[in-house]
Amino acid sequence: MYWRNTDYEKRAIMLKPTEPLLQMSNAGIERTGRWLVRGVEFSVAAGEIVTLIGPNGSGKSTTAKMALNILEPDEGSVTRGVGLVVGYVPQKISVDWTLPLTVERFMRLTGKVSKQEAGDAMTETGVLHLQHEEVRTLSGGEFQRVMLARAIARKPDLLVLDEPVQGVDFAGEIELYDLIKRIRDKLTCGVLLISHDLHVVMAATDRVICLNGHVCCQGTPGAVASSDEYRELFGARATSVLAVYEHSHDHTHLPDGTVRHADGSITEHCHPDDGHHHDHVHEHEPDDAGERSQSGRSGNAG
């Protein structure tokens, strides 16, 4: 009877897409007399990508842990939909040598997942060829994709990713956010992203919540990026964001240096004079914000 019940409740979530999957009301965590984060107020609905941004120590991870039921709020409340299936991609997992754990077994870590479902999820994130490897032999990027595959194989209602692009280069970052969007469209799940990265993450997001010990501002990426609180928090780096995040993505830089366009053709470069439509601002330096904003402006002008 138990499983029937949860099944029914799960369907109830899907029938009411307007109800939030996750609702945090005035939630806070206190440790040894200090509030790590306080007054957190936001919700995540099905089919929505919400991003938590903020500098180091702003309480992003603490907030995520409250959302995930890892930490109990000392104040306020966190409400999750009844029977909510969560897929969690943590920042890092270290697997000891003593633990014989293959990727294929790791996929079934927290619940029953059929071979077919596991295979589909691994194909989606491009790690199917690693399924017989031991997880401790994977590189950081490979393991990240395996963890993402494991989370989506569960067909979650809510997918939570903690700093998913750590150690991923700029092109890989865009690709990863595209993948997250695709997963959202396919599973119509809610997505909660945690990131300290400002640039690309905002492009991939429906709503941004900017944290600094409390919610300092929230809204669409455009509204947040132009708010005073946000500029104050991130300083000069913030001003470069606007130019970057409102772009339409019409080509991909391939690993060999050539460019694949939206129509499928491949060329040496991505300049407008090679005959393709181009309003895309792109960068090859992963972290120089000043450079990026400059070329961003010139790209828009051209």
Next chain:
Amino acid sequence: MLDDFFTRALVAGVGVALVAGPLGCFIVWRRLAYFGDTLSHAALLGVALALLFEINITFAVFAVSASVSLALLMLQKRATLSSDALLGLLSHSALALGLVVLAFMTWVRIDLMGFLFGDILSVSRADIAIIYLGGLVVISVLLLIWHPLFAATVNRELAQAENMNPDRANLIFMLLMATIIAISMKIVGVLLITAMLIIPAATARRFAKGPEQMAILAALIGVASVLAGLFGSLKLDTPSGPSIVVAALILFILSLVSAGKHFTTGVDAKRIATGKGPSK
């Protein structure tokens, strides 16, 4: 069949090994070897209390070991001392308390060596019944909590976030540890119980491809150690408990020699050959 003391010893030892293997895997995976030592040292206090209040020894040992695990859980939450300091404190104070209480009871004569190093050759039919009933309970409960416990072993936060209730699994696991120590004390003695738990598991690691496989292998390697140890002790006239542990150690060393080749040429060489770098 159970009339012969040597047969009874074999049957009892095999029963303990079958349970100790899978449980030992979790001790190895979770780095709890020292915790196992703490619980088994506390067992001596259980023996002393059982004699003092004239209650069943197996039950008293279980009760004391379980209390020590719960005390540890509570002390860890307050966390002013590090975990290993707390374990050392609990372990040696329980052992010392046990010895002192035993010394006070001048009216009981007990074979201290029997409790410290085991007395498998004096196993009775009732002991065998306790080992197999207790063992059956431990294995059944372990099967029930296997998935959440394994998920919690890989990553507690992930297990918690995905609704596996890792804290409940951890608590039950500690009670299972207390049980295995209570039922296996007579076989190898309180000083060597941890060896029966971790050496077969460590040997199994070299051949296992998955956690379930490692648990089964550890049980089988444990059985082999008991058989080799007991027959060895009969032949060479050595103490039986320590002989079982020595047999387990010999199997471990053999696994180093034979699997050493497999291991480095298996995984690492394949990585080098396929051009993938070492893991980060």
